[in-house]
Amino acid sequence: MKRLTQYADEIYRCMRCGACQAVCPVFAVIGQEGSVARGRIRLMREMLEGKLAPSPRLAKYVDLCLGCRLCVANCPPGVNTDRIMVAARHELAGYLPHARVKRLLLRQLLRNPRRFAAAMGVLKLARRARVNGLLPGALKLREDLMPALPAHTFRRGWSQGTAAIPLGDGRRIGFFLSCMGNQVFPQVARAAVRVLERQGLEVIIPDGVVCCGAAHHHSGDWQMAREMAWRNIMVFREAGVEAVITDCASCGSAMREYAGLFAGTDEAEEAAEFAAKVADISVFLVEKVDLLTGDGIPPVTVTYHDACHLIRYQGVKHAPRQLLSSIGGITFREMVEADRCCGGAGTYNLFNYQVSIGVLDRKIKHLKETGADLLATGCPACRMQLEYGIRRHGLDIKVVHPVELLALSLGLNTEPLA
Amino acid sequence: MLSDNFLTELRKIVGEDYVLSSPEDLVCYSYDAVTTTHLPDVVVFPASAEEVSAVLKVANGKGIPVVPRGGGTNICGASVPIKGGIVLAMNRMNKILEIDTENLVAVVQPGVVTGEFQRSVEAHGLFFPPDPQALNMSTIGGNVATNAGGPRGFKYGVTRDYVLGMQVVLADGRVMRVGGKTIKNVTGYDLTKLFTGSEGTLGVFTELTLRLIPLPEDKRTLLAIFDALPDGARAVSAIIKAKIIPTTLELMDQEAMQLIEASRPCGLPTDAASAILIEVDGSPVDVPVQIKKVAEVCAGCGAREVRVAATEEEAAQLWASRKAAFAAMARSTPTVMTEDITVPRNLLPVMVEKIKQIARKYQLRIPILGHTGDGNLHPIICTDERNAEEMARVHVAVDEMFREALALGGTLSGEHGIGLEKKKYLEWELGRTGVDVMRDMKRALDPNGILNPGKIFLREDGE
Ligand SMILES: Cc1cc2nc3c(=O)[nH]c(=O)nc-3n(C[C@H](O)[C@H](O)[C@H](O)COP(=O)(O)OP(=O)(O)OC[C@H]3O[C@@H](n4cnc5c(N)ncnc54)[C@H](O)[C@@H]3O)c2cc1C
Ligand code: SF4
Ligand code: SF4
Numbered sequence: 001m002k003r004l005t006q007y008a009d010e011i012y013r014c015m016r017c018g019a020c021q022a023v024c025p026v027f028a029v030i031g032q033e034g035s036v037a038r039g040r041i042r043l044m045r046e047m048l049e050g051k052l053a054p055s056p057r058l059a060k061y062v063d064l065c066l067g068c069r070l071c072v073a074n075c076p077p078g079v080n081t082d083r084i085m086v087a088a089r090h091e092l093a094g095y096l097p098h099a100r101v102k103r104l105l106l107r108q109l110l111r112n113p114r115r116f117a118a119a120m121g122v123l124k125l126a127r128r129a130r131v132n133g134l135l136p137g138a139l140k141l142r143e144d145l146m147p148a149l150p151a152h153t154f155r156r157g158w159s160q161g162t163a164a165i166p167l168g169d170g171r172r173i174g175f176f177l178s179c180m181g182n183q184v185f186p187q188v189a190r191a192a193v194r195v196l197e198r199q200g201l202e203v204i205i206p207d208g209v210v211c212c213g214a215a216h217h218h219s220g221d222w223q224m225a226r227e228m229a230w231r232n233i234m235v236f237r238e239a240g241v242e243a244v245i246t247d248c249a250s251c252g253s254a255m256r257e258y259a260g261l262f263a264g265t266d267e268a269e270e271a272a273e274f275a276a277k278v279a280d281i282s283v284f285l286v287e288k289v290d291l292l293t294g295d296g297i298p299p300v301t302v303t304y305h306d307a308c309h310l311i312r313y314q315g316v317k318h319a320p321r322q323l324l325s326s327i328g329g330i331t332f333r334e335m336v337e338a339d340r341c342c343g344g345a346g347t348y349n350l351f352n353y354q355v356s357i358g359v360l361d362r363k364i365k366h367l368k369e370t371g372a373d374l375l376a377t378g379c380p381a382c383r384m385q386l387e388y389g390i391r392r393h394g395l396d397i398k399v400v401h402p403v404e405l406l407a408l409s410l411g412l413n414t415e416p417l418a
Numbered sequence: 419m420l421s422d423n424f425l426t427e428l429r430k431i432v433g434e435d436y437v438l439s440s441p442e443d444l445v446c447y448s449y450d451a452v453t454t455t456h457l458p459d460v461v462v463f464p465a466s467a468e469e470v471s472a473v474l475k476v477a478n479g480k481g482i483p484v485v486p487r488g489g490g491t492n493i494c495g496a497s498v499p500i501k502g503g504i505v506l507a508m509n510r511m512n513k514i515l516e517i518d519t520e521n522l523v524a525v526v527q528p529g530v531v532t533g534e535f536q537r538s539v540e541a542h543g544l545f546f547p548p549d550p551q552a553l554n555m556s557t558i559g560g561n562v563a564t565n566a567g568g569p570r571g572f573k574y575g576v577t578r579d580y581v582l583g584m585q586v587v588l589a590d591g592r593v594m595r596v597g598g599k600t601i602k603n604v605t606g607y608d609l610t611k612l613f614t615g616s617e618g619t620l621g622v623f624t625e626l627t628l629r630l631i632p633l634p635e636d637k638r639t640l641l642a643i644f645d646a647l648p649d650g651a652r653a654v655s656a657i658i659k660a661k662i663i664p665t666t667l668e669l670m671d672q673e674a675m676q677l678i679e680a681s682r683p684c685g686l687p688t689d690a691a692s693a694i695l696i697e698v699d700g701s702p703v704d705v706p707v708q709i710k711k712v713a714e715v716c717a718g719c720g721a722r723e724v725r726v727a728a729t730e731e732e733a734a735q736l737w738a739s740r741k742a743a744f745a746a747m748a749r750s751t752p753t754v755m756t757e758d759i760t761v762p763r764n765l766l767p768v769m770v771e772k773i774k775q776i777a778r779k780y781q782l783r784i785p786i787l788g789h790t791g792d793g794n795l796h797p798i799i800c801t802d803e804r805n806a807e808e809m810a811r812v813h814v815a816v817d818e819m820f821r822e823a824l825a826l827g828g829t830l831s832g833e834h835g836i837g838l839e840k841k842k843y844l845e846w847e848l849g850r851t852g853v854d855v856m857r858d859m860k861r862a863l864d865p866n867g868i869l870n871p872g873k874i875f876l877r878e879d880g881e
Contacts, residue, residue, distance in 0.1 A: 012804075015748060016451050018491040022533070022554035031509050032438070032463075033446035033490070046445050057442045076748035 003087045003222075004048060010084055011048065013077045014041040020071035020081070025341045026064055029358030034061040037071040037081040044088050059095035062088045064355060066348055067218060068341035069312035090220030097351065154186035172202045174241035176232070176255065176278075178248035179211050180380035188380070191407035192247040192281050198410050199289045203245075208235040214254035215347065217261065229258045230267060233274045243288070244278045247401060249379035252280045253313035280310060281403055282320040282378060294410035296328020302405070303372035304332070305363070305386060306339040307379030320378055320402045327409045336366040344385030356385070357392075364389040367397065376402045420459045424480065428462055428504075431472045436463040436510070447505040450490045450497045453753075453803055454838055458485070458499040463507045467585060467593055467624035470506065474622065475591030477504055478868055484589075485870050486618040488529065488560030491552045493756055494837030496564060496617045500872040506622060508559050514538055515625070522630045523582065523599045528559025528623045545633040547574035550833065551744070559623045565615035567833035569666040572791025574631075576833065578614045585625035586613055589864035599627060612859070617835055618870040620863050637665065637699035638709040639733040640726040642716035643690045647671070650692045651767040653719035654790045657696075660715055662708050664791065668695040668740050671770065673785035674747070674798075675739075681746040684739035690722065694790060695740050697733075743787055744798075751783070751800035755812065759819060761828030763793040772822045773797045780815040782808075794832035820846065836874045844874065 020037035021027055033039035040061055046052040065085045072080055089096065154177060173196065181189035196203045209232050213225035232255070236244050246252045259272035285291055302324055310316040317339075325332050343349060343359030363386070367375055375390075375397055377383055383399045390397050407413040429437045438444075438461040449455040459482075464470045477484045483503025490497050499505050512529035519542055526535060533554040536546050549568035550556060556566065562584070567576030583597025597603055597610040613620055644650040654667055670678070670693050675686040686693060696716075698708040713724045727733035747754050761769045770786060773795070777784040788795040797819065801812050820830055820843050830836070830843050845853050857875055860867075 013752065015754065016449050016490075017748075018451060018489055018552065018555045020555075021489060021491075022531075032443070032507075034443060039446040042445055042449065043442060052441060052445060055442065057440055061442065076745040078745070078749055 001048060001091055003090045003220075004044060004084075007044075007084045007087050008048060010080055011041055011045050014038060014045075014075075014079050015077055016042070017076055019074050019076060023070040023074045023340075025068060025070065025343060025359040025362070026066060026355055028362070029355050030064070035064055037065075037075070037079070040065060040088075041079065041081060041084060044084055047091075054092055054095055056095045056097070059089075059092040060097055062092055063096055064352060066308070066341050066343065066345040066359070068308040068345065070308075070339075070341060073312055086218055086220060088220075089218070090222065093220050096219075149184060150186050152186065154182040154189045170202075171200070172204065172241050173284075174236050174239050174244045175203050175205045176209060176212070176236075176244055176246040176248075176251060177205055178246060178251045178380065181247055185380050185383065185401070188247050188401045188404060191401070191404045191413055192245070194412040195285070195403055195407050195410060196245065196281070198412060199285070199292060201289070204239045204241055206235045206239050212248075212251040212254040213261075214250045217254065217257075222261070226261055229255075229261055229271065233258065233267075233271060236274060236277070237270075242277070243284060244274070245281050245284050246278065247281050247378070247403060249280065249307035249309035249314070250381060252278060253309040256314060280314060280316055280319070280378060282323050283314075283316055285403075285406070286319040286322050291323075291326065292410065293326050293328070293406065297330065297405060297408050299329050299331070300374055301331045301333055301370070301372045302374045302376055303335045303367065303370040304338060304402075305335070305342060305367075305375060305377040305382060307377055307382045308341050308345075310378050311339050316378075320376065323402050323406060324376055327405055329409070330405065333370045333372055335370045335372075337362075338366075340366075342382050342385045342389070344379075344381045349385055349388075360385060360389045360392075364393050364395070368393070368395060372397060374405070375399045376405065378402060420482065424476070424482075425460060427476055428460065428473065431476075432462055432464050432469050436465070437461070438463075447487065447490075447507065448499070450487075450495060451493045452495045452498070452837075452839055454495050454498055454500070456498055456500045457502065458505040459502050461505045461507055463510045465510050467587060470587045470622050470624050471591045471593050473504065473506065474587055474589060474868075478590050478866055481866050481868060483871050484622075484868050486559070486563070486622045488557030488563070489531070489552070489555045491556045492560060492564055492835060492837060493758075494564075494831070494835045494839045496835055496837035496870070496873060497560075498838060500838060503868070503871075508557065508622075511559075511624065512557075517542055517544070517630075518599070519544065521599055522632075524628045524630055526558055526626055526628065528557060528562070528626060530558045532556050532558055532561055539630055540633055543633050544630040546580060546628060546630055548577040548580060550577075558626055558628070562614050562623060562626055563616060563618050564835040565833070567792075567794070569668055569789050571789060571794065571833075572667060573663045573665050578611065580629045581610055581614050581626060582629050583610055583627035584613060584623050586621040586623050588621050589866065589869050593624070594621070597627060601629065615835070617837060617873055619860060619873055620869065622869075634665075634699035634701075636702045636705040637697055637733075638705050638727065639695065639697045639736050640709060640713055640716075640724055641693055641695050641736045641739075642713075642721040643687055643693045643723040643725075644720065645691055645722050646720070647691050647770055648767045649720040650694050651764075651790065653716045653721060654694070655764065656715045656719055657712055660711055662698065662711055664696045664708075664712065665699045666695065666697045667789065667791040669693075669766075669786070669788040669790045669795075670695070670740065670743060671786040673783070674743055674787055677746040677750055677785055678739055678742050681749055682738075682742045684735070684742060686739050687723070695736060740787075747785060747798050747800055751802065753801050753803040755799040755801065755816075756834070757797045757799065757816065757819065758794070758831045758834040759797070759823040759828060760792070760794045760832035761823055761826045763791070765826045765828070766790055766793050766795065769793075769795060769823060769826060769828070773819060776815050776818050776822075780811040782811060782815055784815075789832075792832070793828070817843075838873060841874055841876045844876065 024036045027036035067082045210228045213228040217225035255278040259275045262268045262271040342363045343356040349356035386399050444457045447461045448457045483501045485499040486506045487497040508529040511527035513527045516525040547570050549570050550566035561577045565578045585595050676688045716724050783800040784797045
């Protein structure tokens, strides 16, 4: 219980006021105390005090937490439930539902970009051959949660030389190519890099990066998370860049938390230095460059979904909205509860499908009410989930990254939207 | 421990999925917002009055305790199953059955979350005024059972003033309807009022008929800052004398303002004795006149500064400070205990001074928030439940506070209720006869003592 013990004070700070009930998306679906921060924290307290033994049920209640931090933002004493749950997952690793499948996924696939690519390849093949049966039991039928996969990965398309790199004005930045950016949404990564280049920056996309480690960290696999983080830190140190930019909300928040991951170790300082350089692309564009926005796009109504990993993990709220509003032709319309979790939460939707859909349906309802043509969001995991919800409800709304619209406005986007 | 047969019977009534008995689930229903906890033997989620009735019938037959539970947000231990038994979680019964815009009445199930209900009626241009601060997580059933109130209490009253009727299941499972859709109703005893505030000890609500009023069209807010507490109190009296009834008159004392500023700066003056946040509402014609008058009266009573919000945004900024208050206190200390004493309005400055003296005497940190319109004060004791020595001082201080409040003609609790936490004081306020009459009523309605036992009264039958 070492890791959880470190959170003992945090656990005792819960005053059981119940304010988390008002916002927890999982509680809204399940309606039982075990599915809300107050209950989960109490369970952990009893486990720490030795009154409850670790069990599959305990693990299930922990696992049902989305880590969305909505409760944290609404908690009078500010208890960091998401962090307590990460530590709890570590302690309960052996009891977690689908523990083996998840461990396999994380250790084997996400650890190494080439393996991830191979897995995606298998998925494509499986799709073509309609052999859903090949997938591990837990993933069966959930394959439809995945979006249509692109013909080529970012790296493959890029090495084919689709864009010329203009000479920068001396500012050199790094672009962190996420697994999702490379494999699932290469068009977003392409738009991001082109937009950055158009701002007059030299953009380095290092070869040696690996997964950011977010999923490993969140599932309680500290060791693997550190290994991968260190690799990324080293790669960007060699690249000698002023900033590390990402178009992925989750990678951004994971990398900005590298300092915490190495707290108390010799690598802490280096990790903190790296973490300070990491920025979400919308923040960097709005705050760090004299933004060129181009000629605008054909009139369109856009709404925006706040990814948990942007709004609450990185405090990014205004930048993407500012970015969207600065593009000519866009009418921006806020949706109700824009900052409420969509239920995607990494692989949550694969393993807790019913709950995830309950959370998603509420989001789609609010999306529909806006009457928007496009839904912008800065997170690929949210995007997959939202696209699934839109398909599920038979709506005609496209999901985009704000930077794709900027690329379009700058005349850089050679591919049709989404 | 309940027998397997009994659990099977419960499962037959509400369905397999709605009976929880694992140790993990029992832990999750062993607490509310106070520190005392106790495990139930089983948690049952009924979906209808019939199911509630069936559960009560079997429980009554076997003398098994039943504790109704809404959001579990009460701050007096009212929903802790202190004698074990069944926690009857009412959350599944969360439908708004009717919003009758002609009679200005709504019919709801008890598990509806208060805030959601308010938003639903507001969409019809109607208003359900009771506004306990926990309204986004508490339920209407819980509000009625604790007769919850809030800042708007002075102008609009408390939950009790909006309950017209109810369907309630009695301890033996009989289902009763009292009151109804009419404002006027003098048929027999006013049982609706008796059950309101009964803290789950007399019956289980399964449907509530609530009164609505038209939603005021406009509102305005100002913050008045005072260098001396009595000046603020004088201002409140003067406002009322000027025939204005503000919606809210929220007091923050110096210590509260200092804590708020330290945790989330809102521009409150930390050197002032108190600030009062005043909101008026009404028609767009009335409101500007009212707010101007209120500002003048405050200035005339020695306010050192009066900030009138010109826009909705500015109003939200002023409210932000008051809304941040509880979080600021919660973050400043491991344990907060919110008391709820209430005194006649004109004696409020006297009571505040008494609380300050008590805090000094026992070396405790007790910032004060209050609803000055109705004399309801929330001294918030900032302490640490793990520090036994300090907790001992806290308990004596609370005793003393209650004694002072009663001596001033006040009451132990304006809105939070008695539950477990204040039962030892009940007799101080009601006297022996008052307590006896209440216990007689309890015995008449629940002879086997199964409904929320161990609450309100220090001694149960046979103890
Ligand atoms: C941060 C915070 C702020 C608060 N602010 C206020 C405030 O401003 N004003 C105020 O008055 N209170 C306040 N409270 C206290 C609390 O919100 C109220 O007491 C509320 O009415 C409790 O509602 P609940 O649904 O949570 O009920 P619970 O806590 O679940 O139960 C309360 C009581 O009601 C009974 N009960 C619940 N449902 C039923 C039913 N269907 N039939 C019969 N009995 C039932 C229970 O047995 C119990 O005795 C606050 C609490 C917190 C944590
Ligand atoms: S809001 Fe925070 S303090 Fe309140 S019950 Fe939830 S986790 Fe605990
Ligand atoms: S992090 Fe999200 S899902 Fe987890 S308890 Fe908090 S609000 Fe609920």
